[in-house]
Amino acid sequence: MTNIFGIRAIIEAIESGSTINKIYLQKGLRGNLFYELDKLIKINKLTTSIVPVEKLNRLSKNSNHQGAVAQISPIAFHDLETLINKTLEGDTPPLFLLLDQISDVRNFGAIIRTAECTGVHGIIIQKNGSAPVNAETIKTSAGAAFKVPICRVDHIKDALFILQASDIKTVAATEKTTSSVYDVDYKEPIAIIMGSEHRGVNPSILKMVDFKAKLPLLGDIASLNVSVACGAFLYETVRQRGL
Numbered sequence: 001m002t003n004i005f006g007i008r009a010i011i012e013a014i015e016s017g018s019t020i021n022k023i024y025l026q027k028g029l030r031g032n033l034f035y036e037l038d039k040l041i042k043i044n045k046l047t048t049s050i051v052p053v054e055k056l057n058r059l060s061k062n063s064n065h066q067g068a069v070a071q072i073s074p075i076a077f078h079d080l081e082t083l084i085n086k087t088l089e090g091d092t093p094p095l096f097l098l099l100d101q102i103s104d105v106r107n108f109g110a111i112i113r114t115a116e117c118t119g120v121h122g123i124i125i126q127k128n129g130s131a132p133v134n135a136e137t138i139k140t141s142a143g144a145a146f147k148v149p150i151c152r153v154d155h156i157k158d159a160l161f162i163l164q165a166s167d168i169k170t171v172a173a174t175e176k177t178t179s180s181v182y183d184v185d186y187k188e189p190i191a192i193i194m195g196s197e198h199r200g201v202n203p204s205i206l207k208m209v210d211f212k213a214k215l216p217l218l219g220d221i222a223s224l225n226v227s228v229a230c231g232a233f234l235y236e237t238v239r240q241r242g243l
Contacts, residue, residue: 002072005056005065007033014040019073021132022047026056026067037068045154047128073133080124080151080159084166087121088189094168095237096122096191100156100201101129102226107197108133109140110227116144118234119243124151124159124191156193160208163191170209172201173233175223177212184213186237194230 004013010023011033023041027050041048059069087094097120102108108131115123130152131137138145153159160170168189173181184190193209195201206212215224215232224232 002074003059003069004072005060005063005069007037007066007068010068010070011037011040013070013072014044014046019075019077020046021071021073021134022049023068023070024049024051024056024059026051026053029067034067045127071132071134074135074138075133075145075150077152078122078149080122080153080162083122083149083151084162084168088166090121092119092121093187093241094166094189094191095120095186095234096124096163096168097230097234098124098156098159098170098191098193099126099130100193100205101126101196102194103129103131104197105131105134105137106140107131107225107227109137109145111194111230112137112141112148112150113144114227114231114234116141116148118231118238120148120234122149122151124153124156126156127152127154129196156202156205157208159191160205164210169211171211171213171233172206172209173214173229174201174206174212175214176200176206177214179211179213181213181215181233181236184211186240190237192230192233192237194226194233197226 023046025048056065056069097115133145168191170191171184172193193201215229
């Protein structure tokens with residue numbers, strides 16, 4: 001992860017098309033240059049966080065940050081519609097993975113690694129509320145973050161609309177169903193939705209999906225780690241497709 005600091009530098013990074021994970025801002029910033037930055041943040045729907053000056057000092061190694069530090073992603077994100085169209089032209093039925101605001105970078109990295117091993121064509125995340133692609137994500141993914149296309153959308157619902165319009169079925173991993181992971185046909189074009197660590201798949205998303213499925217839990221603990229659950233869904237897909 002690369003940090004850049006200074007309001008003018010961040011403005012230039014945004015205008016040049018750099019992929020920015022998050023912008024950290026000091027509370028109470030004022031002035032024409034800041035208002036220019038704020039306008040670009042809103043136009044590009046960038047994620048921001050208001051933090052104490054001490055955090056900005058750490059992120060910039062005590063350089064003159066002017067109250068603003070931005071983290072630039074080490075990867076380039078893909079356009080979802082372009083990726084879907086490219087995948088549909090291939091010989092293998094599309095397999096996509098949607099992550100509904102998974103926030104832990106280690107879980108994110110582990111999921112990317114499993115996705116690469118199981119032939120996932122693309123991972124879709126939401127711009128706000130999702131774990132960033134940073135150095136720890138890449139390390140946990142064992143470098144798979146450079147191999148699996150990752151797309152960012154304003155909202156997971158946007159991705160669902162696009163996928164369903166492309167005749168790609170959607171299945172949500174959730175305990176709020178009687179259907180098993182083994183009841184779903186993964187041989188057809190499909191996208192699997194995994195929910196956040198704390199609340200699972202958003203109820204509004206559950207209303208939109210084509211299928212819901214859960215993993216059998218035979219012990220006393222009520223749920224699996226999301227990266228483990230994701231692996232179970234993906235390898236059921238591998239098994240059904242005979243890969």
